[in-house]
Amino acid sequence: MTHSTRDKILIAAATMLGEDPTARLSVRAVATRAGVSTGSLRHFFPTQRALIDEVVARLHEVDLPDDPMQDLTRTPSERLVACLQLVLSQVGTGEQARNHWGSLYNAYVASPASEDDSHVFLALEQFAVHRVVRWLAALHDEGALAPGELEHHARFLLTVVNGLLTERALPGDLARLEFEERTLTTAASAILRRLP
Template identity: 40%
Template structure:
């Protein structure tokens, strides 16, 4: 039997608000939805939203956390009606921190996250978790490449090596997104990914 507690109700309402904000961002990735717009999308009052998220920053951070927790979709890579390079690039873009939210968050948030893994007070557990996450993402990318290898777009047996190359590029782009002085614009990011993808494909675009 499901026991509905106050904690369950709070989590459900928070999820409702976060999903409403994500829908607005999905409809317009360059926007920064207002509290009023998110409340309207969620079907609640602005005062109710502020009860769960007192500041717009708190809401943005919750949306970002949800985006980072969600596994990337694999639907695009299996759509053989589209060029392999286009599909692979679209999948890789999912691995980058959402641009609209990154621009709204202070760099200190990212610095704290990195310090928790690489700083002097970082624990072995946090470093192992970071490494495990990286390995999981490489396996996912290798899986995407395996799909393309079946189509003849990627050399068989090169999936693991190519996944390491692509993840090195993605890691670099992710770092540039969170560093205020090193950000590329969207066109530059896409060009970098296009070049990396072209390097692992057999010249098919």
């Protein structure tokens, strides 16, 4: 299957963000990765912000293969916990988790982020919220979700996940892994409707 130049650019940028969410999507780096000229990239995406917005918009449309939320043989809590574990698994453990956390710290905390870098971070954060909202919407449609705004519930769950991601980067991370599922189950129970 051949891709258009525009698609090649989007695939390259999405791949770079997938490999490193703190990647600097410079025109030159993305064009090189896509195998196109910088002029071609600028033709389709005049600014870095336009490129980021399009990449994230496309990510919103992607369905996860083997999405745990679709497994109706499991309880709502089990499915939600499995979805959150999927988010955690993308970071890994040990050195991989430390590298991920260090990259985020260096890109967004150690020094003020540029306007473009802030835009990338906020776009990726909104994508994460959107993904969790989609899972919660399925639970809401089933009547399994407690009252409240979906985005509020999603941000609460992502705060818990971010805490667990930080723990994975700290010494003793493997000893804490056994507590992750219990922590996620506790968080899930806070937003799920208590069934009689």
